[in-house]
Amino acid sequence: MDVFARMESEVRGYCRGWPTVFTTARGSHMTDENGRTYLDFFAGAGTLNYGHNHPQLKRRLMDYLAGDAVVHGLDMYTAAKRDFLERFNDYVLAPRGLDYKVQFPGPAGNHSVEAALKLARKYTGRETVVSFTNAFHGMTLGALAVTGNSMKRIGAGVPLGHGVAMPYDNYLDGRTPDFLLFETMLEDSGSGLDKPAAVIVETVQGEGGINVATAEWLRGLQDLCRRHDILLIVDDVQMGCGRTGPFFSFEDAGIVPDIVCLSKSLSGYGLPFAITLLRRELDVWEPGEHNGTFRGFNPAFVTAVAALEDFWTGAGLEKQTLAKGQQIETALDQIALAHAGAVDSVRGRGMAWGLVMSDADLAPKVCAEAFNRGLLMETSGPESEVVKLLPPLTTTEADLGRGLEIIAESVEAVRTAVSV
Known part of the structure; x- marks a missing residue:
């Protein structure tokens, strides 16, 4: 693995916790070049909700590429884009009574967020955007x-x-009561908080x-935003596409955001798509006012349609x-x-689950x-104090059970080592 240390930037992160070279992946498993297979409770940081190389999605993608169909199309009209827009409306928006327009801002989640922030400021003519601790x-x-992370x-x-x-x-x-600080500052002209755009x-x-x-x-937040004429943006990049159960993570709360950001598992296959x-x-965009070279990646439209048809018709x-x-x-x-x-x-x-450790040093x-025992997981939280689980939604109950056993064994082993 010398080539990675010699050639790749020090910014690399996940590979430091999983020091092996992966070669193949299928479903909830990844295999390295030594033939060892790992159970994946990371799922591309939530990008692989349907697992690695799902056979039905792969077949649709391979057929599309074999036919010399359009791969790169910017924002040109293509048959693949039309299919996605029609299916996304039929299977996701219409059944939920949602009437959104769809913008293709670029291939990653941050592109969706940047477009949302820029649009909110353009529409309202205001600059400040309110976010939340640990966002x-x-x-x-x-x-x-x-x-929030410093x-x-x-x-x-x-x-x-321009962020508060x-x-x-x-x-x-x-x-303190929910939103006491926020609402007090909004209503006090001396608070120093400019009226937010979103x-x-x-x-x-x-x-x-x-x-x-x-x-x-969440309902209280929507009510506050509506009373003060502030746009509500829900970032559903990691928690959307079924991660919390419903397609959108905000459905159970009964709210309807003004703007929604989606990416990660939207393509269904790990292809860049937002x-x-x-x-x-x-x-209120002018033509070309917000654009990007890779905002219309047609292979991602194809696998996204396959995922919608295979997983979201019921x-x-x-x-x-x-x-x-x-x-x-229950296991945690x-x-x-x-x-x-x-x-x-x-x-x-x-x-999406977290095991919050009492000492931040314990989670890593x-x-x-867990890696040594054949399970891939990451940490999260401001001090990396949380053992974070994001298994593919298609993980079998048996694999889920085995992964949870490994977590229990790993916590036991670490606690024993610390106490010695």
Whole structure:
């Protein structure tokens, strides 16, 4: 592996925790060049909700490429784009009573966020965007300005302006009413808070530590935004596409955001793909005012359509995800009970879960131990104190059970080593 250390930038991250060379992947498993297979509870940071190389999606992609169909199309009209727009409306928007226009801002989640922020400012004529403690919205400058993690913010190298952070749900452990600070500052002309163009929020903060907002809090946030004429943006890049059960993570709360950011598992296959959904009256863009060379990656349209047709024509996937989520929660609760001194709490929703360790040093050790036992996981949270689980939604109950056993074994091994 010398070539990676010699040639690749020091910025590389995940590979440091998983020091092996992967060659193949299928479903919930990855195999390295030594023939060892690992169970994947990382899923491309939530990009592979349907697993690696799903055979039906792969077949559609290979057939499309074999026919010399359009691969790169910018924002030209193509048959693949038409199919995606029609299916996305038929299977996702219309059944939920949502009437959004679709913008293709670029291939990654941060492109969707940047488009949302830029549009909100253009539409309202205001500059400030409110985000929340422990938020993560991307690594480009606009997205970093509404991200909470200090290490990531410092990496920008320039001042990050026009963003204000407010307390996320239960950030103050219930010591103050929801939105007391936010609303007080909005109503006080001397607070120093300019009227925001928008609020951007994750219903479950993945990188922030699997912090779950309650439905009541989200409804309260929507109500605040509407009363003060502030646009509500939901960043569903990691928690959308079924990760929490429903297609959109905000559905259970009964809210309707003004703008929605989607990416990661949208293509269904790990291909770069992002969209920004916006209420029709917000579509005030001039032609070409916001664009990008790779905003229309046609192979991603093809696999996205296949994923919609295979997984979202009924409620089967949602029910399975919620059932598997219960399986994960039960197992993690048992681990937390058995290791009360090492585990602070369990939190999550759907198939996004976190085991919060009492000492931040323990979480990376648990993930390293899990890797040695054949399981891929990452940490999250401001101090990397959370063992984070994002298995593919298609993971079998048996594989899920085996992975949870490995986590229990890893926590036990780390706790024993620390106490020696």
